[in-house]
Amino acid sequence: MTFEISHEQRLLVDTVRDFIKNELAPLEQEIEETGTLSDKVAQAIFEKSSALGLYGMNIPEQYGGGGLSCLDQIMCEEQFGHTTDILIRRAFGNVYEVLLSCEGAQIDRWLTPAVKGERVCSIAFTEPGAGSDAAGIKTKAVRRGDTWVLSGMKHYISDGAFSDFFVVTAVTDPDKGHRGISMFMVDKGMPGFSLGRDQQMMGIRGTSHLDLHFDEVELTDEHLLGREGEGLKLALSVLGRVRLAQVAARAVGKSTKILQMTLDHARDRHQFGQPLGDFQMVQQMLADSAMEINATRMALWQCAADIDAGRDPRANISALKVQGAELLGRVVDRAVQIFGGMGYSKDLPIERYYRDARIYRIFDGASEVHRSVVARALLKGSTELFDPWSA
Numbered sequence: 001m002t003f004e005i006s007h008e009q010r011l012l013v014d015t016v017r018d019f020i021k022n023e024l025a026p027l028e029q030e031i032e033e034t035g036t037l038s039d040k041v042a043q044a045i046f047e048k049s050s051a052l053g054l055y056g057m058n059i060p061e062q063y064g065g066g067g068l069s070c071l072d073q074i075m076c077e078e079q080f081g082h083t084t085d086i087l088i089r090r091a092f093g094n095v096y097e098v099l100l101s102c103e104g105a106q107i108d109r110w111l112t113p114a115v116k117g118e119r120v121c122s123i124a125f126t127e128p129g130a131g132s133d134a135a136g137i138k139t140k141a142v143r144r145g146d147t148w149v150l151s152g153m154k155h156y157i158s159d160g161a162f163s164d165f166f167v168v169t170a171v172t173d174p175d176k177g178h179r180g181i182s183m184f185m186v187d188k189g190m191p192g193f194s195l196g197r198d199q200q201m202m203g204i205r206g207t208s209h210l211d212l213h214f215d216e217v218e219l220t221d222e223h224l225l226g227r228e229g230e231g232l233k234l235a236l237s238v239l240g241r242v243r244l245a246q247v248a249a250r251a252v253g254k255s256t257k258i259l260q261m262t263l264d265h266a267r268d269r270h271q272f273g274q275p276l277g278d279f280q281m282v283q284q285m286l287a288d289s290a291m292e293i294n295a296t297r298m299a300l301w302q303c304a305a306d307i308d309a310g311r312d313p314r315a316n317i318s319a320l321k322v323q324g325a326e327l328l329g330r331v332v333d334r335a336v337q338i339f340g341g342m343g344y345s346k347d348l349p350i351e352r353y354y355r356d357a358r359i360y361r362i363f364d365g366a367s368e369v370h371r372s373v374v375a376r377a378l379l380k381g382s383t384e385l386f387d388p389w390s391a
C-alpha cells in the first residue's frame with residue numbers, strides 16, 4: 001500500500017491550482033457583490049480551461065472527457081474547493097456521470113455536447129414535497145401512445161438558469177413505489193416546460209436555484225435515460241461519486257484553504273503583546289483543524305482507490321459525505337473564532353466561507369440521512385466500514 005503522489009498527479013493538481021489562483025480567484029469578490037457571473041466572463045473562463053483540458057475531466061476519454069481515475073478526480077476536486085461553486089461549474093464543468101447511461105442517438109444529443117461544454121446539464125430531483133425522500137416525488141410521466149407526458153414541478157435546481165437541459169425524475173408507475181420512478185432528459189424551451197423563480201440562498205452566490213414547471217411536456221423514448229423504472233436506482237448508484245467529489249473532496253479543499261488563512265492570521269495578529277498563535281486555546285483549534293483535515297483526506301483517497309479497484313463502497317461514501325461536510329463546518333467555525341470581529345465582518349471572505357459551508361450538511365442528502373445509511377450497513381454486518389481486517 002502506498003499513498004505516494006505521482007509526478008503526473010502533482011502536475012495535474014498544480015495546473016488546476018494555478019488556474020484557480022490566476023483565473024478564478026480574482027473573480028470571486030465581484031460575484032459575491034453582484035450575485036452574478038456575466039456570460040462573457042463565463043465563456044472566457046470556459047475557453048481557457050478547455051484549452052488546458054480541464055473541462056469534463058471526470059468523463060471517460062471515449063466521450064471526449066479527461067478520463068481521470070476516481071483518485072485523480074478527487075485530488076482535482078479538492079482543489080476545486082479552493083474556489084466557488086459557480087466558477088467551478090463554468091471552468092471545469094458539472095458533467096454528471098449519470099449521463100454515461102446515454103445510449104445510441106442520446107450520446108450525440110446530450111452526452112457529448114455536455115462533455116464538450118456546448119450544453120450544460122442540471123439534475124432535477126427535488127420537489128417541495130420530496131427532498132430527502134426522493135421516492136416521494138409527485139412529478140409524473142404518463143405513457144400516451146409513443147410519447148410520455150411529463151407534469152409536475154421541481155425546486156432548488158442548481159444552475160437552472162444557465163442549463164440547457166435537465167435530468168428529471170418522474171413517476172412512471174405509481175403502483176411500484178421506488179421501482180416506478182424513471183429519469184428523463186428534458187431540454188430547455190420544450191413546449192410546456194417553463195422556468196420559475198430563482199430561490200435566493202444564504203450563500204453560494206452566483207449560482208441560480210430554480211423552480212421548474214412541467215405542464216404536459218411531450219417526451220419520446222429518446223428522452224428516457226436508462227431503463228424505465230430504474231431512475232432512482234440509477235440516481236443512487238451514480239450520485240455516490242458526485243457526493244465524494246463535489247461534497248467531501250471540495251469540503252477538504254475549502255477546509256485546507258481556510259486553515260491556511262487562519263494560520264497566517266494567528267501568526268500576524270498580536271494581542272496582549274503576543275501572536276494569537278501563542279495562546280494554547282488558539283493552538284488547540286489550529287491543531288484540531290489540521291488533524292481532522294488530514295484524516296478526512298486520507299479516508300477519501302482510500303475510498304477513491306477502492307472505487308478505482310472496482311469496489312462499490314456506497315456506505316463509505318455516505319460516511320465521507322458526512323465527514324467532509326461536518327469537517328468544513330468545524331474548520332470554518334474555528335476560523336471565524338480566531339479571526340474574531342474580522343471573521344464576522346464583510347471585509348474578509350471568512351464570513352462568506354462560513355455561509356457557503358452550511359449547505360454541505362444538507363444538499364446531496366442531509367447528514368442524518370447518510371448517517372442512517374452508514375448505521376444500517378453496520379447493522380447488516382459491514383464491519384469493514386471501521387475494521388479493514390474484517391473484510
Ligand SMILES: Cc1cc2nc3c(=O)[nH]c(=O)nc-3n(C[C@H](O)[C@H](O)[C@H](O)COP(=O)(O)OP(=O)(O)OC[C@H]3O[C@@H](n4cnc5c(N)ncnc54)[C@H](O)[C@@H]3O)c2cc1C
Nearest residue numbers: 123124125126131132133156157158362363364365366368
Ligand atoms: C443550495 C441548494 C442546492 C440544491 N441543488 C439541487 C439540485 O441541483 N438538484 C436537486 O434535485 N436538488 C437540489 N437541492 C435540494 C437538496 O438536495 C435538498 O434540499 C436535500 O436533499 C434535503 O431535502 P429538503 O430540503 O426537502 O429537506 P427535508 O427532506 O425536509 O429534510 C429536512 C431535515 O430533516 C431531517 N431528516 C430528513 N430525513 C431524515 C431521515 N430519514 N432521518 C433523520 N433525519 C431526517 C434532516 O435533518 C434534514 O436536514 C438543493 C438544495 C439547496 C439548498
